[in-house]
Structures are given as C-alpha cells and as structure tokens.
Amino acid sequence: MDLKRIQMKIESLMGLTGHRWKNTPNGLYSINLHRVGDLEKTSGDPNVFSCTEEQLSAHLAFMKTQFDIVSLNEVKEFIAQPSLLSKRRCMTITFDDGYADNYECAFPILKSHNVPAAFFIATGLIGNSVLPWWDKVAYILKHKQLKQVQLKSWKHPVCFKGDMKLFIRHVLKEIKATGMELEQQIQELEEISAFQGLYPTPEFMDWEQLKLMHQQGMTIGAHSHHHYILSALTDEDILFELQHSKHLLEKHLGINVNAFSYPVGNQSTYNDGVIEALKSSGYELAFNFRPGVNFHIDKKRYDLHRFPIEPNMTPDDFKQMVSYAKVY
Ligand SMILES: [Zn+2]
Missing domain, CATH: 3.20.20.370 (Glycoside hydrolase/deacetylase)
Structure with a gap:
C-alpha cells in the first residue's frame, strides 16, 4: 500500500474524508x-x-x-x-x-x-x-474459452484464474506492452486459438x-x-x-x-x-x-x-x- 492510500485509510477511519470533500477547491x-x-x-x-x-x-x-x-x-x-x-x-x-x-x-x-x-x-x-482490437481479443478469449495465452513476443503466458474480466484485462495489457503491431498480434492470437475470424457486429x-x-x-x-x-x-x-x-x-x-x-x-x-x-x-x-x-x-x-x-x-x-x- 502506498503512502497516499495509508493516509486515505487513516483519514477515512477518523471521519476526515467528508471534511476534505467539503474543502475541495473550485x-x-x-x-x-x-x-x-x-x-x-x-x-x-x-x-x-x-x-x-x-x-x-x-x-x-x-x-x-x-x-x-x-x-x-x-x-x-x-x-x-x-x-x-x-x-x-x-x-x-x-x-x-x-x-x-x-x-x-x-x-x-x-x-x-x-x-x-x-x-x-x-x-x-x-x-x-470491423470490431476494435480490444473487443476482438475479448471475443476470442470468451468464444474459444482459452485458459492460457502466450504470444511469441511475450516473456510469460497469461493464465485464466476464474475471472474472465480480469483475464481479458491482463491479456490486453500484455498486448499493449509489447509495442508490436496490434493487427499482427490479433492475427497471431487468431491462429494459436484456431479462431475462424467470424466476429460479431460492432456496437x-x-x-x-x-x-x-x-x-x-x-x-x-x-x-x-x-x-x-x-x-x-x-x-x-x-x-x-x-x-x-x-x-x-x-x-x-x-x-x-x-x-x-x-x-x-x-x-x-x-x-x-x-x-x-x-x-x-x-x-x-x-x-x-x-x-x-x-x-x-x-x-x-x-x-x-x-x-x-x-x-x-x-x-x-x-x-x-x-x-x-x-x-x-
Ligand atoms: Zn478510447
């Protein structure tokens, strides 16, 4: 826990958050x-x-x-x-x-x-x-019920631990972190999961x-x-x-x-x-x-x-x- 969080916790226990809120600046x-x-x-x-x-x-x-x-x-x-x-x-x-x-x-x-x-x-x-890349990734993970993903450029696999929302968030974070071309990574994900490329209509x-x-x-x-x-x-x-x-x-x-x-x-x-x-x-x-x-x-x-x-x-x-x- 960082210092700010500790301060927030203590002040909240002391009932000071309301006071701070009242004094928030214009x-x-x-x-x-x-x-x-x-x-x-x-x-x-x-x-x-x-x-x-x-x-x-x-x-x-x-x-x-x-x-x-x-x-x-x-x-x-x-x-x-x-x-x-x-x-x-x-x-x-x-x-x-x-x-x-x-x-x-x-x-x-x-x-x-x-x-x-x-x-x-x-x-x-x-x-x-065409769906945006983050919705494509989420759809593949859910549709193919993947339990683990590792693209070639990643150091570690990302594993499903019972929470699909969190799993999707971690996979998206890994994709963003590599700095590689997004479309190339989606294509690799489609290949390793044997996904046929039929996505739902964008919303x-x-x-x-x-x-x-x-x-x-x-x-x-x-x-x-x-x-x-x-x-x-x-x-x-x-x-x-x-x-x-x-x-x-x-x-x-x-x-x-x-x-x-x-x-x-x-x-x-x-x-x-x-x-x-x-x-x-x-x-x-x-x-x-x-x-x-x-x-x-x-x-x-x-x-x-x-x-x-x-x-x-x-x-x-x-x-x-x-x-x-x-x-x-
Ligand atoms: Zn945006």
Whole structure:
C-alpha cells in the first residue's frame, strides 16, 4: 500500500474524508465514461463498461447536487477568462470511443437529468463493420474459452484464474506492452486459438445518432480516427489522426469540431509534438485520462484531466478519489 492510500485509510477511519470533500477547491472537474449497460451481456471487452444505466442516473443525480454541470462551450469561456472559474465548482461529463449504448442508454438519461455531455468519437469505428482490437481479443478469449495465452513476443503466458474480466484485462495489457503491431498480434492470437475470424457486429453509433445528439445539446469531439496511441506515431500519421477525424465529423454532422480526447490518455500516450499538431489542426482543447482538478485551464487547455467512473463506484468512492486529487 502506498503512502497516499495509508493516509486515505487513516483519514477515512477518523471521519476526515467528508471534511476534505467539503474543502475541495473550485475549478473544473471532469468525469469520463466509456460504455453504459450490463457488462455481463457483452460479447466484447467488459473492461470498457463504466456503469449500468441505473448507476449513471444515480451518478448524475449526485453530481448535480455538488457541481454546476457545464458544456464544453462554457469550458471555452473559462479558458478565455479563467477568473470566472475561481468562484465555481464545475463539472463536465465526457464519454469516449462512440459505442452505441452512449446513444441508446446514456443519452436518454442525460436528457432526463437535463445535463449536457461531450462525446469523443474515434471516427474509424463509426459506420465500420470491423470490431476494435480490444473487443476482438475479448471475443476470442470468451468464444474459444482459452485458459492460457502466450504470444511469441511475450516473456510469460497469461493464465485464466476464474475471472474472465480480469483475464481479458491482463491479456490486453500484455498486448499493449509489447509495442508490436496490434493487427499482427490479433492475427497471431487468431491462429494459436484456431479462431475462424467470424466476429460479431460492432456496437457503435452511426452518423445519424451523432447528429441527433448534437442537435439536442450534446457536444461531439474527436478521439482520433484509428484509436492508435498518438505518441507512438510519426508526425505525419499524428496529423492524419487529428485532421481526418475532425474532417469526417464536420462533414457528416455539419458542425465545427474543436475538442479532442487522447486515445488511452495516460501520460505516455501524448506529448508536446501531439499538442503542437492539435493546435495546428484547429483544436482548442484536449482531455487526457488522468485524475485531477483543472484550475489553470488557460495554460493547460490541451491537458485537461478527467476522473474515471468505474463499475459499482459509490458517491463515497467518488468523493474519496476527488478529495485527494492534485490540482493542475
Ligand atoms: Zn478510447
């Protein structure tokens, strides 16, 4: 257990977490979700689920009592005039990737709570019949009921120990860690498991659904085209990912797109070169996937932090995560 966790544990036993929560600073808090629904029912990766529909509704009801829920347009006003934020505790609600449950499940719940949200779309997944790599891997592991996996480039096998969700997470982590071409690794996994390559239909939104959400007050931003890790690409490929996704969203939806969220989004997945490319491609702000409270948002507008929403998270879990977060 690290020092921060020990401190959190002691303070929580002493009843101090509530005190910390009450004293959380003003600023912009942002939450990030991916899929909404029952993770037991998916043929893809259950690790991409953030919460059920009931939990989303409960999260929103709670957030509304604690924060001013704002749209990305208001965030842009704070960037232009940061002093506006010093008196307010605001929150933006964001979704990444573009799964169909965002439209089918999350959108009606957002509307019923009358709150705006931003949806960051990996445009290569829209209107495409091919599953993203993480859902392919999850499908093979479940469908072939594999008990152990080891690709040639791995040092150790990953073994199934009774928890399929965890098994999938470990295999995906190993695949990401090798740095080898993803498609090549999937192909190897298909071969060693004698998988015939018949995947289920992808579960992503279509252009019409995105258009309807935008018309009803939601913001649509880009999340690259191929969902590749940008820091691993050449300058030319980075520009393609940023500009092509922007172009497709603008063309299909007839809107201006100037907000971005980094695929995967931890610190190693973007860098100064990616930020320069965002600026030169006409983006005005970008979100990472690292917890933290945003305060100096004019200076950090290409590095805005977000808190993850995890399955079965309670308001107390959320309060604890946020109470100990760094302010940027
Ligand atoms: Zn993503």
